[in-house]
Amino acid sequence: MKAPLRASLPDSSAPNLVLERFAPEETFKTKVYAALKNAIINMDIYGSREPTWIDERQLSERLGVSRTPVREAVAMLEQEGFVKSLPRRGIVVLKKTKNEVVEMIQAWAALESMAARLVVVRASDAEIGKLRTLFKNFNEAHKPAEHVSEYSSANIVFHQTLIGLSGSQLLIDMTNNLLLHVRGIRQMTIGRDDRASRSIVDHLKIIEALERRDIELAERLSRDHTLGLAAYVDEHADIFD
Template sequence: MAEFGDQGWNSEISPIRDKVFEYIKNAILRGEYKSGDRIVERELAEKLNISRTPIREALFRLESVGFVKTMPRKGVVVSKMTTEEIVEVFTILSTLESLAVRLATEKLNAEHRQNLENLIEAINEALAGDLNDRDYSQFHLEMRDTIHLAAQSPRLYEILKSQIEYIRAFAFVSHETSERRRRAFEEHRDIAEAIKEGNASLAEELAQLHIENSKQSYLESLEKMIGTSKES
């Protein structure tokens, strides 16, 4: 099925290679391509009705940010996240999140204050009901987005977004228990409240605690997966 070639996109507005990059990245995020799956240039070219050149360029870019890797005799495959990579990414996230909440506190204006108040109210409403997987996944992104945007640093926002997407792609989206899910909501609410109250030190402390708890949840999930794999 043609995806790109029949739509007449203007390459001056958005180059095809950028669209291919987003297409493959989103396919990985949606789980259409899973860890270890091959991505074949020829098949994608036929599916998207484009030449292989922009696909090759997009795959090179995806490899540079860790989404795929080139394997001998296999070609391009979707990456797998190791324990070491989980620790590394969350260590980076801890520093970036701390910076984001401090900037958000220092730069807080009326618009972002209102956004944080709306977020706190939405979290409390969610906590009063059921936290199903679909709502949680989307709302979790919205919570992070509201806090990160309050920092008013576009470059920091993009860096954080790329790291979070990397985790989403490879670190077991369904890793969290209902208890951890609820606690994550509470942690985001507490961070938003600290920013709203102008307490940068507390906001940083809470952000670091949230990242540490998330890291431990991912590591426990990986350990269980490894154990299950060995048993089978």
């Protein structure tokens, strides 16, 4: 006679998986956080000496949510160093000191040089070709130095696209947290001392190295290009006056 079948007992050595349901308020908080962070990253906070303020009530109305998820999202952004809540005054987007910005640009240089290495390994020829199209409208008749605002936008897109082509979500996330400050400083400095003319030369050399699948050269050119910005910021404290 066969023994009766018994339900197998769970292995006591296996870790218990504890899951909690998502609360609606947490879902709103996450969405508000993502929307607000993206908006802050795209601000030009270094374009003016005046502080940049965020109004909690206006955010709630524009996003169509209660003020609770807005407060929670702001708290998360405050922990990340993007904003600061000041009693009876509001929420201000934080600017960094010169030394802090220099360190951020140096960190960006390290991350982007790794991104360049990964682009060589992972990206297709067509994807790398997209980088070159960003500068197709610039030539002797349409010089970057004479169209600084237009070139500044292409410059930022170039660096974001290069990071994206790495295929590394972690690199993308890490540079997003630096982008607010690095982007603003790039925009401020690109029109000074003919930096736009030199910048496009650097970019085209980086693209050429990527197209040739020269890992070491692409990595070095990308790193040195961004470290050049760090050195320039370090030498020109008046940017922050």
